[in-house]
Structures are given as structure tokens and as C-alpha cells.
Amino acid sequence: MDQLKVTIALILAVLLQWTLRNVAEPFAYIDFPLIIVVYAALQRDAVKAILFGAFSGLAIDALSGGLLGANGFSKTLIAYVVSELARRVYLDNLLLRIPVIAGACLLDDLLYFGLHRLLGQEPSGELVLTVSYSLIGTTVVGTLVYLILDYFLTERTSGGSRGRETLSARRQSRRRNPIRLGK
Amino acid sequence: MVERSQQEVWRLTPWLAIILCVANFVLMAFDARADSGQRIIRVWTQTAADFVQSPVTTVTSSVSGYFGSIANLRGAQSENEALKQRVQELEVELKAKEDLTTENQRLNELLNLPEKTKYKVLNARIIGRDPSVWFDSSIVNRGSLDGVKLNMPVVTNGGLLGRVTAVGPLTSQVDLVTRDKSGVGAVVGEIAGSNALGVVMGSSKRELIEMRYVPGTADVQVGQIVYTTGQDGIYPAGLKVGEIVEVELGSATTPHRIMIRPSAGLGSMQEVGILLYEPPVKEEFEKQIAKPAKAK
Numbered sequence: 481m482d483q484l485k486v487t488i489a490l491i492l493a494v495l496l497q498w499t500l501r502n503v504a505e506p507f508a509y510i511d512f513p514l515i516i517v518v519y520a521a522l523q524r525d526a527v528k529a530i531l532f533g534a535f536s537g538l539a540i541d542a543l544s545g546g547l548l549g550a551n552g553f554s555k556t557l558i559a560y561v562v563s564e565l566a567r568r569v570y571l572d573n574l575l576l577r578i579p580v581i582a583g584a585c586l587l588d589d590l591l592y593f594g595l596h597r598l599l600g601q602e603p604s605g606e607l608v609l610t611v612s613y614s615l616i617g618t619t620v621v622g623t624l625v626y627l628i629l630d631y632f633l634t635e636r637t638s639g640g641s642r643g644r645e646t647l648s649a650r651r652q653s654r655r656r657n658p659i660r661l662g663k
Numbered sequence: 664m665v666e667r668s669q670q671e672v673w674r675l676t677p678w679l680a681i682i683l684c685v686a687n688f689v690l691m692a693f694d695a696r697a698d699s700g701q702r703i704i705r706v707w708t709q710t711a712a713d714f715v716q717s718p719v720t721t722v723t724s725s726v727s728g729y730f731g732s733i734a735n736l737r738g739a740q741s742e743n744e745a746l747k748q749r750v751q752e753l754e755v756e757l758k759a760k761e762d763l764t765t766e767n768q769r770l771n772e773l774l775n776l777p778e779k780t781k782y783k784v785l786n787a788r789i790i791g792r793d794p795s796v797w798f799d800s801s802i803v804n805r806g807s808l809d810g811v812k813l814n815m816p817v818v819t820n821g822g823l824l825g826r827v828t829a830v831g832p833l834t835s836q837v838d839l840v841t842r843d844k845s846g847v848g849a850v851v852g853e854i855a856g857s858n859a860l861g862v863v864m865g866s867s868k869r870e871l872i873e874m875r876y877v878p879g880t881a882d883v884q885v886g887q888i889v890y891t892t893g894q895d896g897i898y899p900a901g902l903k904v905g906e907i908v909e910v911e912l913g914s915a916t917t918p919h920r921i922m923i924r925p926s927a928g929l930g931s932m933q934e935v936g937i938l939l940y941e942p943p944v945k946e947e948f949e950k951q952i953a954k955p956a957k958a959k
Binding site: 495497498499501502503505508509526527530531533534537538539540541542543544545546547548549550551552553556557559560563564567592593595596599600601602603604605606610613614 | 672673675676677679680683684686687688689690691692693694695702704705708709712715716719720723789790791792793794795796797798799800802828836838841842843844865867869
């Protein structure tokens, strides 16, 4: 059921990204699909996060003037990096997630810009200014979205079998941590 | 059992990421080719998005239109009087233009000049803006079913806006003139009275466009208007591109560097016109001149 809710959240995020810039220009600086992709990666479901990244990226690219596949590439890579990070480091606290979404946004923007430059396409706008606005917008909205998602997705888990599964998965990942084992 | 399957998933993950990244990169490289036409993924995603974008745009524009009309009521009376006066002035100008048109037709017939290409204007509404902050393309609610074709010019009442770069059955994608890859053949001032020919394309400043390759000996000044020449094979001649706001003068060996503010209000447009214009077909010998290697 939680899987379905996160999938619905991703579809909503793509729809918002498609439509909100036409309502007001500043909404363009918020990367809604990236917020959900990072959230899915933080749930330690790497396969789902990577697929989310690839498909949401392509959905955005299809309506953009940029290269088809650029967002798909950057979001797939970010989903993998964040899911690997979440497997090794404890990131269930909301405060710890803020630098993760900020870092993911920065990496996503730099990758997107770099890929276009690499393939001879010059994106419009100044790099530093656009990345700064995007970083602020996505981090602030991402934090609020994570609060909302946590509220809806963890409501039923307290003390139930779902809670035990989550804790079990966390114990396993901590046990396998090569840094902790000194390997 | 659960532990093993989890390990398998973790082992699979890097491979899945690599495969998807490579697939996306191949797609990018394919899309970046200079001779690339429109992509089927793009066309069908745009068609699907139309069912979401159109209702959202209708609702938001009607809400903002309602509040906008209330705000405009205050100045409506003075604006009405000014418009009445303007109508009278325009009636006089129209009469003079009609006389000129009649004279022009008569002289054309007298000289047996070939008839110029004519085109219709198809009104369209912008239903979506580029979801990526790095680009400025727009989606309009007219597609191939309305007669729109690839590379057709798009204008607003201010001037040239861009061209159609992808066409679906119901919608089309428009790339603005501010795009780095847009190349508009243009001239400073009237075509007949100027030798300041060049190419207009996007610049690093989002709100300005740059005119390149204008000879350093040509007379160019701030405030002059730039028009299309029709020599690029996409846009018809005589469309207003914008006004010169900055000139870095060149010399006999270096071209001028000219910055232009586009005439079309690129940030706030809602209604646009698609020119159902197809450039005249090149003569066979012109094609051979353009491709000497193939002619051999």
C-alpha cells in the first residue's frame, strides 16, 4: 500500500512539474520529481528509486526543450547514489534528510548542465543564479513534502508488523556496514 | 531467505543503474544530432500531457483574468477615451495604406512581378511552459490536425517568438528565439536600405538575444529595429525581431556584437499566432551549389 502511495506521489509530482510553471514562473525552480525520487531512495528500495528516476526524468525531458534523456540520466544516477548512501548511513531523521535533498538537487543541476554542454547544447540562464534558486526552492519544498509523506506513510506502522520489518531491515543494513566492521 | 533476496537486489542495483544511465545517454546523443527531427516519445508525451495542461491553464487563466479585470476597472474610462482617439488616427492611416496597396498592386501588374508568398495565421494558446528551468520552450494547443508543421514560425502581436520544433496531433512544441541553437536570418532596419545582415541567436543573458556576423563597417545604432530577411529558409521576411539595446562596435576585420531586446514579451505571453508558412522551394541549381560534394 505504501508502495502505491509513493507511486501516486511521483505521478502527482510529474503532473505538477508539467503544469505549475504556466501558473507562476518561480515554480520552475522546484524539482518535484527529484524530491520523490530521493524520498524513495531514502526508503532503501533502490530498484524502485532508480526506476522512478529514469521514468520521471524522461517524462520531464519529453516536454522540455532540452535533450531527451538528460533528466533521466541525472535522476537515475542520483537515485542510485542516495539509495547506496541510505543503505550505509542512518538517514531516517528529517534533519539529516535536508542536506541529502540539497546535495541531490545540486548534483542533479550540475549533471544536467554539464551533459548539455558536453553535447554542444547551451542551456539559457546563468549557472550560479539558477542553481542557487533551484537549491533553495527544492530543499525548502522537499523538507515540507517529506514531513507530509512521513505523516501519511508512517501513521499505521507504530508497533505493527510493518514497524518490526522496518527495524529489521535497518538492523541488517547496520550489520552489513563495511565501515562499522572495519573492512 | 529474505536476507538472500535482499542481497540479490543489492547486487542487481548497480547493473540496473548502469543500463538505464547508458540508455539515457544514447537517447541524449541521438537527440543532440544536428539533423534530428522530432522524437516519437516527445510527441506522444506531449499529447498525453495536453489532457492535464489544458484544463489547468483554462482554470488558472480564467481566475487570473477575473481578478485582472476587476483591477483594470479603475482605469477603464480614461483608457476608453484614449482608445477612441487612437481609432480615429488609425482610420486615417488605414485609408492611406489602402491607397498604397492599390498602387502597389497596379505597379506589380504593370511590371509583371511574381506574386509574393502569402500565409495564414493560426491562433493558438500556450498551455504549458518548459518544465525544466534551463530552457524556455512552450507547448501550444494546436497540432498537426490543425495544419501545423515542423519549423513553422510563431509570432505574437509584438513580433517574432520562435518556431515549431515538435508536432503532435493536438499540441506542438515551440522553441523561442532566445534559444542558443535558434538561427534567424536578420537585418538591421529595412531590407532594401541596409547592408547590416546577420544571424540572431540566444545569448547568455536570458532576456536578450544576440546578432552575430554583422560586418564591422555597417552603420548600426542603438534603438534601431531588426527584421527577418527570409533567407534562412524558415521565417518569412519582414517580421519584427526586436530593438537594438547594445552595440559593441567592430572594425573592418571584426564584426559588430549587437544585443537585441526581443519585441515579443517572452515572459508573459498567453496567446500566439502560428504562421502557416512554408518557405519557397529552392531551385535545383541552388541545391547543387549548397551541396557541391554530393553533386559530384
